[in-house]
Amino acid sequence: MKTLSTQVAIIGAGPSGLLLGQLLHKQGIETIILERVTGEYVLGRIRAGILEQGFTELVREAGVGERMDQEGEVHEGFIISDNGNCTHIDLKALTGGKTVTCYGQVEITRDLMAARAAADLTTYYEASNVQPHDVNSSQPYITFSYQGEDYRLNADYIAGCDGFHGISRKTIPAHLRTEHERVYPFGWLGVMSDTPPVNEELIYCKHERGFALASRRSATRSRYYLQVPVSDKVEDWSDEAFWEELKRRLPAEAAAQLITGNSIEKSIAPLRSFVCEPMQYGRLFLVGDAAHIVPPTGAKGLNLAASDVATLYKLLTRVYREGDTACLQQYSPIALRRVWNGERFSWWMSNMLHNYTGMEVSGMQGETFSRFMDSELHYYLNSENGRKVIAEQYVGLPYEEPL
Incomplete structure (x- = not known):
């Protein structure tokens, strides 16, 4: 067995693991990243695209913001359509x-990969049998296999950035962790297409036929979503059927302007709210989807991962600069405060914008629950203070600084 050593071992080379590694590298802290799949596979994951202002500032702090600043689109607002009646949420004015x-x-992810490669930092892609050990001791380590050989990676600390299905969360003994979960009775059918987006800003659509979202990735690439039953399969939806249903749920003006085309990616994602408490066990820290999942309605998943990274990187920097290991006990409480706020906002937006007809929710019939949510949405959209509540949370609350 080959033995390696580093200061911080990171499990997972998604955006949270790579961003943490880059930020720590800027502070002179050594990292090794282990990833179970190839880099190409990581880049093939189609995920979120709306970044809070705090996240963009963190990316710049990591020194990888040049292309984001050149190619990213700054959005000053978005639209909520309530059965065709549109309300503009003016983020800039309201916040x-x-x-x-x-x-x-x-x-x-591509930018972070390029930065890591340029700095000649170590990443093991296609690492298998990854297993943390002795994380509740002063000498944690990870065993893994790579290209037919077994390795032991000694580290001061371990960051679990390996997602909901990863090994990191399961390393915390079951009797010491509490897992909160709500599985939603519908999913999101998503389509990516190389077509001009239907609108310059995102359109969130509440409709009697179900929720829809008109999103975008660039001026020439669109991302659209439809609420569908959890029993639906991708094969049930041809491109033509998707476009026809999207037109029904969009506001009439947007539907008339919709440009359709062949999908380049199509998938159905289940929706869940999930939180693991605590997010730390000894010298193991959970980051991002390893600790929490949100429904995508509030655009909080990737942004919550970024705030985890910001907190952990600041605390680890203090450890190596000042020798203050006691400060690490702040990680889970600080991270969870922001996580629960993001969970609540995503749950709230999902409840207001989706159709629950025929489903039981919180001990009441879906039709009754929908009446409450109709009233909730009507109030918030028609009150400046209500729109401000939506806007403040959508752009993201400030990061909490460690004491």
Whole structure:
């Protein structure tokens, strides 16, 4: 067995693992990243594209913001359509100048990969049998296999950035962790197409036939979603059927302008709210989807991962600069405060914008629940203070600084 050593071992080479590695590298802290799949596979994951202002500032701090600033689209607002009646949420005006940036997760990942390669930092792609050990001791380590050989990676700390199905969360003993989960009774059918987006800003659509979202990745690439039953399969939906249903749910003016084409990616994603508490066990720290999942309605998944990274990187920097290991106990409480706010906002937006007809929710019939949510949405859209509540959370609350 070959033995390696580093200061911080990172499991997972998605955007959160790569961003953490890049930020720590800028502080002179050594990292090794282990990833179970190829880099090409990581780049093939189609994910979110709306970045909070705090996230974009963190990317610049990591020194990888040049292409994001050149190619990303700054959005000053978005639209909520309530059965065809459109309300503009003016983010910039309602939040004192804050905005969001449309720049795909794949592009963030590509930029971070390039930066890591340019700095000649170590990443093991296609690492198998990854297993953390002794994480509740002063000498944690990871065993893994790579290209037919077995390895032991000694580290001061381990960051679990390996997603919902990864090994990191399961390393915390079951009796010491609490997992909160809500599985939603519908999914999102998503289509990517090389067609001009139907609108310059995103359109969130509440409709009697179900929720829809008109999103975008660039001026020439669109991303659209439809609420569908969890029993639906991708094969049930031809491109033609998707476009026809999307037109029914979009506001009439947008539907008339919709340019359709062949899908380049089509998938159905289940929706869930999930939180694992705590997010730390000894010298193991959970980051991003390893600790929490949100429904995509509020555009919070990737952004919550970024705030985890911001907190952990600042605390680890203090450890190596000042020798203050006690500060690490702040990680889970700080991260969870922001996680629960993002979970609540995503749950709230999902409840207001989706159709629950025929489903039981919170002990009541879906039709009754929908009446409550209709009233909720009507109030918030027709009140400036209500729109401000939506806008402040959509652009993202400020990162909490460690004490």
